[in-house]
Amino acid sequence: MELVLDNVSKTLKRSNIISGVSLKLSGGHIYGLRGYNGSGKTMLMRLMAGLLRPTTGTVSIDGKCLGRDIDFPPSLGLFLENPAFLPNYTGLENLRLIASLRGVAGEEQIRSAISRVGLNPDDKRKYRKYSLGMKQRLGIACAVFEAPDILLLDEPTNALDTDGITLVRNIISSEKRRGALIVIASHDREQLDALADVIYTVEHGRITGEEKAV
């Protein structure tokens, strides 16, 4: 699995939010995007997910260009900041609904993903009754339950307590061992240092630095 950004730029409302970003990412590695709020990390993630179309340049997955050959990466788990699900469904029901579209994950995988993030799959509470941390955990479960080839996680440990952060770190590490290509956007240096193989610094929509894990 290879995700390549070739000289990608994005302009929104006449403002350059991403400028000339080129990256080559491959499966079995964790890549970190570090930067301050508004530096362009989230937009870069959305470009990789196919939710935004580059103004110039290309994003390609295994040689297939997003927007030309395919609309979205074929096997993608996406965790966006502040995930939102159906408020009147339980966590299990929400994931069942999402799973029904592709049909690659069965009931067992859904329940297992919910348990892995420390939630109870048989919890009868509706999503609207969830705490912020529980919502965050369900979002992580949603990203990983189909064992995707590409995992894009935007601030995955925000709003999590210490136990939650440890759980999420363990999940990310096990997804890496499975061979997934993982990109984490975070402003938390410590978290990225603990997980990422390569950390890119994003400033004003540009990649201004690259650090490899020791």
Next chain:
Amino acid sequence: MKFCKLLQYDLRRGVIRNWTFLFVPVCVVIICISFRQSLLFWQTYGFQNVSASWALYVADFFKGLADVDREGGFQIPVLWMLGLFLPLFITLNYPFRDIKTIGVQLLLRSESRVGWWLAKCVWCLCCTVVYFLLAYGTFAVFCVVWDIPLTLEISGDSIIVLFADTGVMPDVQAVSAGQVILTVLVLPFLTVTALNMLELLLSLIIRPVYSFLACVSLVAAAYAKSPILFPNYANIARSGAFFVTGMDGSLGIAICLAVVVFSVAAGAAVFRRWDILPDYKEL
């Protein structure tokens, strides 16, 4: 398969759980009571041969505004506007609210932007069908309760009474069942479908609320009697079936279908390049 799943989801979330449909029977009942009072009033003033029918009640809903240059003068056709604005309101928010939440996960898994757009177009069409079924059904229930025949008959004094408050006299004594089906049932349905599809398309380009206002303006622009302003075709007081100088229904069908096809095709092209942004980055 994925398209069917998306559509199934849209119908469940955007039709069955769409509470705004509840406004339809409420509005129709108010309209029915008002029209019944009006019929009783005209019967008291000498129009003894008014034979009310289901079609007459529906025709009153979409009666609209007579030609401004005719002797009736200008009146704001409140009921007619309600009949066209309500479905625009019902179909206003769902697709673009959904894509900011769980919908984005479904879109990614559907792997097709065009598929997502087409599912929303079918959803929009289904909303229009449900709107008309609810409206016509409520008219039918009202007619059954008040012992009014469920027929397509609009003739004699009924026609005069129908247009009495618009200040114009119809040029015909009776209209055939075929004309009633075209003018009272088909053209309002096609016009509303075209308006809803146009609103869906415009919501990709401007905010949904502005798209709603643009379509409302288009309806209001039907103050001018122009064959291009297609909301005119849902205006029975300007129909060729009742007035010699009225609008041509077959042209109305062609224009409304053209608007629907254009909206679906243009929307698919726009959505292929459409940026799915978080709310705080919205244009």
